[in-house]
Amino acid sequence: MNQARGAREAGAVYRRELYQxxxxxxxxxxxxxxxxxLAEQLRRSRSRLVRLAGHxxxxxxxxxxxxxxxxxxxxxxxxxxxxxxxxxxxxxxLADSLVIALSQSGRTPDxxxxxxxxxxxxxxxxxxTADLDSPLAEVADACVSLGTxxxxxxxxxxxxxxxxxxxxxLAAHLAGVGERYASALEEAASALAAWxxxxxxxxxxxxxxxxxxxxxxxxxxxxxxxTARETALKLLETCRLAATPLTxxxxxxxxxxxxxxxxxxWIIAAADATLPAARAAAERxxxxxxxxxxxxxxxxxLAEQASVLLPSAASPEPLLGPILSIAAGQLFALxxxxxxxxxxxxxxxxxxVTLAP
Amino acid sequence: MNQARGAREAGAVYRRELYQxxxxxxxxxxxxxxxxxLAEQLRRSRSRLVRLAGHxxxxxxxxxxxxxxxxxxxxxxxxxxxxxxxxxxxxxxLADSLVIALSQSGRTPDxxxxxxxxxxxxxxxxxxTADLDSPLAEVADACVSLGTxxxxxxxxxxxxxxxxxxxxxLAAHLAGVGERYASALEEAASALAAWxxxxxxxxxxxxxxxxxxxxxxxxxxxxxxxTARETALKLLETCRLAATPLTxxxxxxxxxxxxxxxxxxWIIAAADATLPAARAAAERxxxxxxxxxxxxxxxxxLAEQASVLLPSAASPEPLLGPILSIAAGQLFALxxxxxxxxxxxxxxxxxxVTLAP
Numbered sequence: 001m002n003q004a005r006g007a008r009e010a011g012a013v014y015r016r017e018l019y020q021x022x023x024x025x026x027x028x029x030x031x032x033x034x035x036x037x038l039a040e041q042l043r044r045s046r047s048r049l050v051r052l053a054g055h056x057x058x059x060x061x062x063x064x065x066x067x068x069x070x071x072x073x074x075x076x077x078x079x080x081x082x083x084x085x086x087x088x089x090x091x092x093x094l095a096d097s098l099v100i101a102l103s104q105s106g107r108t109p110d111x112x113x114x115x116x117x118x119x120x121x122x123x124x125x126x127x128x129t130a131d132l133d134s135p136l137a138e139v140a141d142a143c144v145s146l147g148t149x150x151x152x153x154x155x156x157x158x159x160x161x162x163x164x165x166x167x168x169x170l171a172a173h174l175a176g177v178g179e180r181y182a183s184a185l186e187e188a189a190s191a192l193a194a195w196x197x198x199x200x201x202x203x204x205x206x207x208x209x210x211x212x213x214x215x216x217x218x219x220x221x222x223x224x225x226x227t228a229r230e231t232a233l234k235l236l237e238t239c240r241l242a243a244t245p246l247t248x249x250x251x252x253x254x255x256x257x258x259x260x261x262x263x264x265x266w267i268i269a270a271a272d273a274t275l276p277a278a279r280a281a282a283e284r285x286x287x288x289x290x291x292x293x294x295x296x297x298x299x300x301x302l303a304e305q306a307s308v309l310l311p312s313a314a315s316p317e318p319l320l321g322p323i324l325s326i327a328a329g330q331l332f333a334l335x336x337x338x339x340x341x342x343x344x345x346x347x348x349x350x351x352x353v354t355l356a357p
Numbered sequence: 358m359n360q361a362r363g364a365r366e367a368g369a370v371y372r373r374e375l376y377q378x379x380x381x382x383x384x385x386x387x388x389x390x391x392x393x394x395l396a397e398q399l400r401r402s403r404s405r406l407v408r409l410a411g412h413x414x415x416x417x418x419x420x421x422x423x424x425x426x427x428x429x430x431x432x433x434x435x436x437x438x439x440x441x442x443x444x445x446x447x448x449x450x451l452a453d454s455l456v457i458a459l460s461q462s463g464r465t466p467d468x469x470x471x472x473x474x475x476x477x478x479x480x481x482x483x484x485x486t487a488d489l490d491s492p493l494a495e496v497a498d499a500c501v502s503l504g505t506x507x508x509x510x511x512x513x514x515x516x517x518x519x520x521x522x523x524x525x526x527l528a529a530h531l532a533g534v535g536e537r538y539a540s541a542l543e544e545a546a547s548a549l550a551a552w553x554x555x556x557x558x559x560x561x562x563x564x565x566x567x568x569x570x571x572x573x574x575x576x577x578x579x580x581x582x583x584t585a586r587e588t589a590l591k592l593l594e595t596c597r598l599a600a601t602p603l604t605x606x607x608x609x610x611x612x613x614x615x616x617x618x619x620x621x622x623w624i625i626a627a628a629d630a631t632l633p634a635a636r637a638a639a640e641r642x643x644x645x646x647x648x649x650x651x652x653x654x655x656x657x658x659l660a661e662q663a664s665v666l667l668p669s670a671a672s673p674e675p676l677l678g679p680i681l682s683i684a685a686g687q688l689f690a691l692x693x694x695x696x697x698x699x700x701x702x703x704x705x706x707x708x709x710v711t712l713a714p
Binding site: 049055056059066067070071074076078079080081082083084087088090091092108110154155214215216217221222225232233236237239240241242243244247249250253254255257258260263272273274277347 | 406412413416423424427428431433435436437438439440441444445447448449465467511512571572573574578579582589590593594596597598599600601604606607610611612614615617620629630631634704
C-alpha cells in the first residue's frame with residue numbers, strides 16, 4: 001500500500017471522509033419519513049430494552065446509544081456482550097428486546113452471528129450498516145442505511161457520526177420528537193461545517209507539542225464518554241498513541257495517581273450536570289503538572305483549568321453534543337499522525353488485517 | 358506519605374494483600390449457607406435481568422459478572438450506567454431487575470446514589486462491600502460482605518478476587534449448583550496459593566525488559582476480558598504504564614495496525630472456545646515484531662506464539678479461571694513498579710485523592 005501512495009498527501013482519504021460529515025449528517029436529517037415508519041414498526045414489537053452491539057467505532061457509538069435511548073426515549077439500553085452469544089451460545093429469552101447491531105461493512109462475522117442468534121431468541125433485530133445487501137442486513141428484521149457509501153479510510157469518521165445521528169433520530173422518533181431532533185441535527189451539521197472550515201488554531205501546535213507522547217488519558221462522563229472512547233481509538237489506530245479513556249469518576253478513583261508531567265490529559269466537557277466532575281478532573285490533572293487539553297461543548301467553562309482549549313461547535317440539543325465534539329479528536333489524530341510521519345490511510349501491517357475470526 | 362515510609366519495602370502492603378487472596382477465597386467457599394439463603398431471597402424477587410455497577414476494579418468485576426450470571430445461572434446481566442441515574446435522573450421501571458452495586462468501601466458517593474435510585478425504581482438491590490455498616494449497605498435490600506476487612510493498599514487485589522468469587526457463588530446458588538462451585542473455589546484457592554508460592558520465573562526478567570515501556574495492549578475475550586481490564590488498571594495505577602485493554606476481535610478490527618516492536622502485547626488466554634481468537638491475535642502481534650506475553654489458564658496452548666509465558670494455575674471450573682489468571686498481572690505490576698523505583702503503596706499525588714464527586 002505504501003508503494004501505491006505516490007505523492008498523495010498522508011491521510012488524504014481519511015481527511016476527505018472526515019470533511020464529508022456535515023453532508024452525511026444533513027442528509028440523515030432529511031429521512032424523517034423513513035425513521036418515522038421504522039419507529040412505528042419497532043413500537044409494535046413492544047420492546048422494553050435496547051441491546052446494542054458492534055466493534056471498534058461501532059462499539060463506541062453503542063456507548064452513545066445507551067444515553068440516546070435512555071434520555072430521549074426513556075428506554076433502558078446497554079452495550080450487549082457479543083461473545084456470550086458467539087462463543088458460549090447462551091440461551092436467553094429476548095422477546096422483550098430490540099437488538100441493534102452496528103457495522104459499517106455489515107460483514108464482521110461475529111456481529112452477524114450475534115444478530116442471527118438474537119433473532120433466534122425472539123428479539124426484534126435492527127441492522128445499522130452502510131451496505132443494505134450485506135449479510136448483517138439479511139438476518140435483521142429491519143435495516144437503516146448509514147447513507148455514507150462504503151468508507152475507504154481504515155479509521156472510521158463519517159460512519160461513526162452517522163451511527164450517532166441514526167441512534168439519536170431513532171430514539172427521538174420513538175419518543176415522538178423526531179422532527180425536533182431532525183431540525184437540530186440539520187443545525188448541528190451546519191455548525192460542524194463551520195467549525196471544520198476554521199478549526200481551533202491551537203490544534204496544529206498541539207500536535208507538535210505532543211510529538212513524543214506515547215500515552216494519554218482521555219476523560220469524560222455521560223454521553224461524551226463515547227467521544228472519549230472514540231478519540232482514544234483514533235489516536236491508537238492512526239498515531240500509535242496509547243490513550244486510556246476513563247470516566248471522570250473512574251479517573252478520580254485511582255488512575256489519578258499515575259499522572260506525571262509526561263501524561264497529557266484530555267477532557268471532553270459537556271455543558272450539563274457532569275461539568276463539575278469534568279472541572280474537578282481538570283484541576284487534579286493540572287495539579288499533577290500535566291498538560292490539560294479541554295474540548296467539548298462545555299470547554300469554555302473550563303478555560304481556567306485548560307492548557308489548551310479546543311472548543312467544539314455549539315450544539316442545538318445537548319444530546320447531539322457528541323456528534324460535534326468528536327471532530328476535535330478526529331482532526332487532532334490526523335495532525336499528530338502527519339507530524340509523526342505516519343499515514344492514516346496506510347498504517348503499517350494493515351495488509352495483515354483480514355475479517356476477524 | 359513518602360516521608361512516613363521509612364525503610365519499608367516498596368509495595369509491602371500491596372504485596373501482603375495480594376498474598377492474602379487464597380485465604381479470603383477459601384473463606385468465601387465456606388459461606389454456603391449464607392449464599393444459599395441469599396439466593397433463595399433473590400429468587401423470590403423473580404428478577405429477569407441483573408444490572409451490575411461499580412468503579413475501577415469493581416467495574417472490572419462487573420465485566421466478569423456478565424459471564425458468571427449468563428453462563429452459570431442463564432441470567433442476562435450487564436454493566437449498567439451509573440451516570441444515567443446520578444447525573445441525568447432517568448426514570449426506568451426496574452421491577453424486573455436485580456441491581457448489584459460493588460464497592461470495597463461502600464462509600465463511593467455515586468455508587469450509593471445509583472443503588473438508592475435503583476431501589477426507588479422498584480429494583481431488588483444487593484450491596485457487595487467490605488463494610489456492612491457503610492451507606493451502600495444501608496440502602497440495599499441485601500448485603501454480602503467481601504470478607505476481606507478494609508483494604509489498605511491503594512490498588513485493589515484481594516477485594517477484586519473476592520468480588521469475582523462472590524459473583525460466581527451467587528450465580529451458582531441461583532442455578533442450584535452452589536456446592537459444586539464452592540468446592541471448586543476452595544480448590545482454586547489452594548491452586549492460587551501454590552502458584553503464588555512459586556510464580557513463573559519469567560516474571561521478574563519481564564519487568565526488567567519492559568522498564569522503558571510506556572504502553573501496552575492487553576487482549577482477551579469472554580470472561581477473561583475482565584482480567585485484561587483489571588491488569589491494565591493495575592499497570593496504570595502502580596506503574597504509570599498506559600495499557601489498553603481490548604477484546605481480541607476489537608484488536609483485529611483496527612488497533613492491530615498500531616503495533617510496532619515498541620508495543621508489547623499481553624494476551625490472557627482461556628482454555629475454551631475463545632482460544633483460536635487468542636492464538637490469531639498472538640500471531641498478528643508476533644508478526645508485527647512485538648513482544649508477546651501470554652498468561653491465563655490456556656497459556657500453554659500458545660507456547661509457540663509467546664515470547665514470554667506466564668501460565669496461570671489450572672482452574673477446576675472454567676468460569677473460575679479469571680480468579681486465578683489475574684495473579685500474574687497483579688504480581689507483574691508489583692515487579693515493574695519496583696523496577697521503576699515506584700512504590701505501589703505511596704503513589705504520587707495520592708494525597709489529592711478524595712472521595713469522588
